[in-house]
Amino acid sequence: MGSTDEKRNLTIVSNRLPLSVKRVDGAFQSSLSSGGLVTSLSGLTKSTKFQWFGWPGIEVKDPKDREEVQKSLEAHNAIPIFLDSSLAHEHYNEFSNRILWPILHYQSGVVFDETPWQAYRRVNELFADAIAETAGSGSLIWVHDYHLMLLPELLRDRLKQRGKSCAIGFSLHTPFPAGDFWRNLPVRKHLIEGMLSSDLIGFHTDEYKQNFIDTCASLLNARTEIPNQIQYKNRLVCINKFIVGIDPDKFTDTLQKPDVQERIRALKEHYKGVKVIVGVDRLDHIKGLSQKLKGFDAFLDDHPELQNKVVLIQVAVPSREDVKEYKELETELCTIAGKINGKHATPEGTPLLYMHRSVPFNELTALYSVADVCLLTSTRDGMNLVAFEYVACQEERHGVLVLSEFAGAASFMTNGSIPFHPANKTEMSEAIFNALNLDPAERKAKYEYLRGFVNTNTSAKWGETFIEKLSLRCRRPGESC
Numbered sequence: 001m002g003s004t005d006e007k008r009n010l011t012i013v014s015n016r017l018p019l020s021v022k023r024v025d026g027a028f029q030s031s032l033s034s035g036g037l038v039t040s041l042s043g044l045t046k047s048t049k050f051q052w053f054g055w056p057g058i059e060v061k062d063p064k065d066r067e068e069v070q071k072s073l074e075a076h077n078a079i080p081i082f083l084d085s086s087l088a089h090e091h092y093n094e095f096s097n098r099i100l101w102p103i104l105h106y107q108s109g110v111v112f113d114e115t116p117w118q119a120y121r122r123v124n125e126l127f128a129d130a131i132a133e134t135a136g137s138g139s140l141i142w143v144h145d146y147h148l149m150l151l152p153e154l155l156r157d158r159l160k161q162r163g164k165s166c167a168i169g170f171s172l173h174t175p176f177p178a179g180d181f182w183r184n185l186p187v188r189k190h191l192i193e194g195m196l197s198s199d200l201i202g203f204h205t206d207e208y209k210q211n212f213i214d215t216c217a218s219l220l221n222a223r224t225e226i227p228n229q230i231q232y233k234n235r236l237v238c239i240n241k242f243i244v245g246i247d248p249d250k251f252t253d254t255l256q257k258p259d260v261q262e263r264i265r266a267l268k269e270h271y272k273g274v275k276v277i278v279g280v281d282r283l284d285h286i287k288g289l290s291q292k293l294k295g296f297d298a299f300l301d302d303h304p305e306l307q308n309k310v311v312l313i314q315v316a317v318p319s320r321e322d323v324k325e326y327k328e329l330e331t332e333l334c335t336i337a338g339k340i341n342g343k344h345a346t347p348e349g350t351p352l353l354y355m356h357r358s359v360p361f362n363e364l365t366a367l368y369s370v371a372d373v374c375l376l377t378s379t380r381d382g383m384n385l386v387a388f389e390y391v392a393c394q395e396e397r398h399g400v401l402v403l404s405e406f407a408g409a410a411s412f413m414t415n416g417s418i419p420f421h422p423a424n425k426t427e428m429s430e431a432i433f434n435a436l437n438l439d440p441a442e443r444k445a446k447y448e449y450l451r452g453f454v455n456t457n458t459s460a461k462w463g464e465t466f467i468e469k470l471s472l473r474c475r476r477p478g479e480s481c
């Protein structure tokens with residue numbers, strides 16, 4: 001890490017703040033936001049100080065109310081950027097999550113629309129105005145994710161106008177798709193040029209990084225021969241892979257708490273003689289939830305001898321519920337879940353526990369801890385931190401990770417897990433069966449491999465490495481990346 005002063009001058013920018021604000025009976029309440037971006041950045045707070053700009057998740061018009069929200073977030077070093085609700089809707093739901101997100105995750109059938117695109121531009125401008133106003137010259141600004149791809153360029157212009165010079169980093173938390181897929185987006189050039197105004201761009205895997213480099217070469221004719229660098233419009237931009245992670249101690253510490261231990265005992269007692277498979281996912285197409293339920297159905301069909309001896313506990317965390325496709329998916333999942341239990345339930349029990357809600361952290365760690373298997377079926381996924389969290393809670397049991405080959409995490413965790421293709425029900429059924437029947441020595445060997453990976457690649461290390469590279473870039477711009 002650089003000097004303490006550099007740490008103090010770090011600004012993080014993301015659409016999602018660590019706390020989401022809601023109005024309940026006229027009063028403002030904030031609760032911890034869901035999702036991996038918040039998990040990874042929150043893991044950095046132990047070692048690094050920063051202020052965090054983002055959208056509070058709610059429209060607040062009245063200046064007094066704004067002040068109240070601002071104060072409540074201040075304790076978490078979070079600074080809200082207020083947006084009116086229709087602008088936020090067009091930016092977050094319509095452009096970011098109905099157009100950009102599916103394209104980044106190789107989903108077809110996306111229809112481009114001008115109104116959401118204009119809202120996306122406007123929100124990026126509003127973020128740029130707010131940050132350029134408060135950023136001190138010489139500070140490090142680290143922008144996150146697909147909601148803010150135009151921000152580096154807009155921010156650089158505004159900082160220049162104010163005579164300020166700051167290093168700008170950008171991290172993408174999603175996959176970056178191969179060129180041909182990216183062509184589906186008519187405004188792709190603007191987005192990529194926006195990102196290229198950064199000094200340093202980080203991706204989760206080598207594959208995403210390479211896809212980005214190839215796209216810059218073919219779309220913008222940028223120079224990409226020098227490893228880890230892109231030259232475009234007389235600027236050199238560093239490009240690299242930075243492995244995002246979790247704070248494993250947060251999980252191991254929580255598991256030691258007496259109430260969590262008590263909960264684990266109760267769950268063990270409840271599931272005596274039953275193998276537990278756990279799944280924790282935001283309710284999102286990319287998590288392959290319908291594929292998971294159908295694969296589990298096939299597994300139950302294939303193994304009638306395991307009736308009442310296996311349960312899948314699936315937590316589907318509510319997500320982006322104002323987006324039509326997410327609502328439709330929720331309905332579809334309820335139907336499939338009902339059908340599975342209709343078909344396989346007995347008077348002794350149901351094989352599927354489908355929970356459509358978020359779970360408190362203590363309960364989540366207890367669930368991870370008692371599960372013999374964690375089943376993750378992403379059809380595409382930037383990383384998937386749930387895979388890391390399950391490993392962090394398995395010191396005792398050495399449970400098995402059954403991991404889709406399409407999760408970014410599979411680039412690093414395949415050796416320690418059982419990989420499979422999520423579109424193939426037979427492969428998924430076999431993978432579940434193999435995981436449940438893995439001999440203890442092999443389980444231990446796989447677990448130790450994964451534990452080493454998770455404990456080495458923490459969120460703190462991810463953040464510190466990125467910030468170190470960004471500040472180096474700032475101090476010695478000519479040096480190779």
Ligand SMILES: O=P(O)(O)OC[C@H]1O[C@H](O[C@H]2O[C@H](CO)[C@@H](O)[C@H](O)[C@H]2O)[C@H](O)[C@@H](O)[C@@H]1O
Nearest residue numbers: 016034035036037145173244381382383384385
């Ligand atoms: O902010 P939301 O719309 O509620 O969605 C939650 C987050 O989802 C995505 O997370 C990604 O980041 C994780 C950490 O790097 C990664 O493990 C995961 O694979 C990604 O899907 C999204 O990229 C975030 O911006 C959202 O906040």
Ligand SMILES: O=c1ccn([C@@H]2O[C@H](COP(=O)(O)OP(=O)(O)O)[C@@H](O)[C@H]2O)c(=O)[nH]1
Nearest residue numbers: 034035036037039282317358359384385386
């Ligand atoms: O009720 C819950 C259950 C889980 N998670 C967290 O959501 C994150 C999911 O991150 P991941 O990278 O797996 O996927 P993302 O949701 O970001 O796409 C993990 O840190 C989970 O612990 C959550 O916020 N609320």
